Amino acid sequence: MAKFLEFQGKEFFKKAGIPVPDGFVAKTVEEAVEAAEKIGKPVVVKAQVLAGGRGKAGGVKLASTPEEAGQAAGAILGMEIKGLLVKQVLVEEQLAIAQEFYAGLIINSAQEVRGPVLMFSPEGGMDIESVPEDKIATKNVDVIKGLMLHDTLNMVVSMGIDGPRIRPLAAVILKLYELFRKNDCRALEINPLVLTEDGKVFAADCRMEADDQALFRHPEFGIKIGREFLKEPTEFELMGWSFEASDFRGTSYVAEMASPEELLKGGYVGYHGIGGGAAMLGMDALNKVGLKVADYADTSGNPTASKVYRAVKLIMSQPGIEGYFLSGFMMANQEQWHHAHGIVKALREELPKRPGFPVVLLLCGNKEKESQEILKKGLADLDARVEIYDRERVYDAKFIGGRVKTLVEEYRKDQAAA
Ligand code: GDP
Ligand code: MN
Secondary structure, three states: OEEEOHHHHHHHHHHOOOOOOOEEEEOOHHHHHHHHHHHOOOEEEEEOOOOOOOOOOOOEEEEOOHHHHHHHHHHHOOOEEOOEEOOOEEEEEOOOEEEEEEEEEEEEOOOOOOEEEEEEEOOOOOOHHHOOHHHOEEEEOOOOOOOOHHHHHHHHHHOOOOHHHHHHHHHHHHHHHHHHHHOOEEEEEEEEEEEEOOOOEEEOOOEEEEOHHHHHHOHHHOOOOOOOOOOOOOHHHHHHHHHHHHOOOOEEEEEEOOOHHHHOOOOEEEEEEOOHHHHHHHHHHHHHOOOEEOEEEEEEOOOOHHHHHHHHHHHHOOOOOOOEEEEOOOOEOOOOHHHHHHHHHHHHHHHHHOOOOEEEEEOOEOOHHHHHHHHHHHHOOOOOEEEEEOHHHOOOHHHHHHHHHHHHHHHHHHHHHO
């Protein structure tokens, strides 16, 4: 899921006409002081990480002066919240809170809903999960008919809101829905939606998650990898993602595990798993024999042969790797012959460039017999150390790890002799 930090979400709010407090992002104490000076009023300093519950974790602090804002930033920057390092804070004008509400939308994928669900509660500020059900107004929105102002007015009134508070709240909720649709969100939440003492409504927080499958419609997001990826992607990872972006059949998850410089130190194997659990077993087997994975690549969910081919080509492009290992420690119910075809094509192109290169392939599951035949026939004439295993060895991680190690050692001897 493409997730956005609070300050990024609030930029969208601003453009959508949802009022947010004035604020600036700061990466250092000095920047935080400067931001507070520019705002010229008491501020709130807020950790910018992709996690909720920052308030409880000490990641939200009030400051009356720029000096205090600096102290707050000093305490928050470098902090870890739910395992995430805080690298930046949002310094915002403090709101004089009279009341906190909740307004949010999520996609409910359940058969009987399959669409956005709008929620509004007068009990904002806390986890919506802990708010009693009778304090939350919900509405399944028909995306064809859309949402009307009278819908949000009714929701607000149904929660006992009266007088001049009704209209500004209903207006913001309607705009929230419009933004949700425009940005192809799967979740968009304001918690708390604040009513100030002078009767204005502000979004004091924002949680926004967009649908990965719709990212192609949103180049303006500037998101390079359309799935949860908590760091700046490397060139290798961007290449891996390009297979996904251009073909959604099955998955090909690729991550770099060591830099190209590190790879050249030796001891790394080009790694290709099928399915997360199987991939973990295989990594474990390699670690136990003192080898490391150069990359993490996982092709599953019935990917096409072309997708598998591209993954193998990418894996094989890593400098210094001493082998290629297909870790199919599972009886996959996908049709494995797509894997077999993709692997054969890629290895037939790559192996002639490196005689004696170790290749261990464990592949089993649906269409296993045919897949084994494709692998064996397709790779038989190559000058490489190719070993191919089937279901007989599907749980024998120790044996398979041992074979990879033996072939790598033989290959090293060849290399040393040459
Ligand atoms: P979360 O804990 O990660 O959801 O972070 P929030 O942005 O929701 O902040 C947590 C709490 O801090 C809110 O529920 C508010 O009670 C409080 N807070 C946030 N901004 C302000 C502000 O401008 N003024 C005041 N008085 N409290 C604030
Ligand atoms: Mn919040």
